[in-house]
Amino acid sequence: MKVVDVNTGRPYKVLIGSGILGEVGSLVKEVLSAKRLLIITDDIVNPLYGGIVAESLAKVGYEVEFFVIENGEQSKCLSVYGAILNYLADGNYTRKDGIVALGGGVVGDLAGFVAASYLRGIPFVQIPTTLLAQIDSSVGGKTAIDLEAGKNLVGAFWQPSLVVADVNTLSTLPHKEIENGLGELIKYACLMGGEILTLVERGFESSLERVVELAVSYKRDIVTEDERESGVRRLLNLGHTVAHGIEKLSHYTYTHGKAVACGIMAIAKAENKLGNLSDADYDRLKALYDFYGLEYAIGYSIESICEVAKVDKKAENTDINLVIMQGYGDCKVQKMALADLEGYLL
Ligand SMILES: NC(=O)c1ccc[n+]([C@@H]2O[C@H](COP(=O)([O-])OP(=O)(O)OC[C@H]3O[C@@H](n4cnc5c(N)ncnc54)[C@H](O)[C@@H]3O)[C@@H](O)[C@H]2O)c1
Structure with a gap:
């Protein structure tokens, strides 16, 4: 099992392994003295992994209950959030109890925000089961729900007490969700270069634990x-300016990961044209996308994507913080006037 220590305001560990779901009870017991745990999960993940997690937690003495949401982004909303809060209050959950988020980023963000806000904060554990959640969303403490006006508009920074990532759970993920995670994984390969880039180029599935670590x-x-x-932290937004535009224009039919993949390629192309990213690095990126069969043709005009960026930023100012890539492991945040974005990307 691999261990990553996260020393934010409240330190915690991320445990990464194969087949560790059955040990989750004893792993949680080391960090949580809670009496009762509410497992928040969705209706796809629950039949797959709810039983093994509940059994393991009960074995070490926790009283366990479930709150099962419908799978999908639409559950990251005020009404589901409110229903969980009412469930906790009606059940007299106290600050001595805790939340377990079992699922992808939707469950993690929603359950995390419930934990952040119920009784002004109770402990929670993340058990991410998607590639995206294991490499990204379960770590860092951002929790949120969506409003009709937009995604992630209400939330809090609230760190988990523990993250347990069992890479074996990824074996049941549908291809679309692997592709979704891949967009973010390739983002990490671009930001970091080095070993993760090599492993992703060889096929990330053969070194899953190391790649997640x-x-x-x-x-x-x-x-x-x-x-x-x-x-x-803004570096983590590599590819996201264009990605948000594509997602909105496609009415969210593009997965986030696919949109990020297109967004990174758009930046790479622009930097290559400016002579800042070498032809070799640019071709290497294209080869990586081809290896995974990831599309990177944007499907929408640069003009329409820039229009979305302008609307998104209207309340702020006329500049954006764009993450640019000038090599693997050589990315930086650059302020750019919104008016210049279209010319840059064309
Ligand atoms: N907090 C952060 O830092 C952060 C970062 C990135 C994304 N996010 C958020 O994450 C969310 C997206 O997360 P996601 O991509 O994991 O989506 P998701 O949680 O909707 O999961 C995708 C689908 O896969 C299913 N699933 C999950 N695990 C499975 C498994 N092991 N086997 C089979 N099916 C499984 C789910 O039921 C769902 O249908 C978005 O709401 C996004 O805003 C948050």
Whole structure:
């Protein structure tokens, strides 16, 4: 089992292994003295992994209950959030009890925000079961729900007490969800270069634990330095300006990961044209996308994507913080006037 220590305001460990779900009870017991645990999960993950997790937690003495949500982003909303809070209050859950988030990023963000806000904060444990959640969303303490006006508009920074990532759970993920995680994984390969890039180029499935460990360690370093996203954490937004535009224009039919993949390629192309990213590095990125069969043709005009970026930023100012890539492991945040974005990307 691999262990990544995260030393944010409240330190915690990320445990990464194969087949560790059955040991989750004893792993949680080491960090949580809670009496009762509410497992928040969704209706796809529950039949797959709910039983093994509940059994393991009960074996070490926890009283366990479930709150099962419908799978999908639409559950990250005020009404489901409110229903869980009412369930906790009606059941007289106290600060001595805790929450277990078992599932992908939707469950993690929602359950994390419940934990952050119920009784002004109770402990929670993340058990991520998607590639995206294991390499990214379960670490860093960002929790949120969506409003009709947009995604992640209400939330809190609230660190988990423990993250347990069992890479074996990824074996049941549908291809679309692997692709979704891949967009973010390739982002880490671009940001970091080195070993993770080589492993992803060879096929990440053959070194899953190490790949998750490397991505999580990088995110750990970033969030430790910048817990509340005022500086270096913005690097994690590589590809996201264009990705948000594509997602909106497609009415969210593009997965986030696929949109990020397109977004990174758009930046790489722009930097290559400016002579800042070598032809060799640019071709290497294209080869990586081809290896996984990831599409990177944007399907929408640069003009329409820039329009979305302008609307998104209207309340702020006329500049954006764009993450640019000038090599593997050589990315930086650059302020750019919104008016210049279209010319840059064309
Ligand atoms: N907090 C953060 O830092 C952060 C970072 C990135 C993304 N996010 C959020 O994460 C969410 C997306 O997360 P996601 O991509 O994991 O989506 P998700 O949670 O919706 O999971 C995708 C689908 O896979 C299913 N699933 C999950 N685990 C499975 C398994 N092991 N086997 C079979 N099916 C499984 C789910 O039921 C769901 O249908 C978004 O809401 C996004 O805003 C948060």
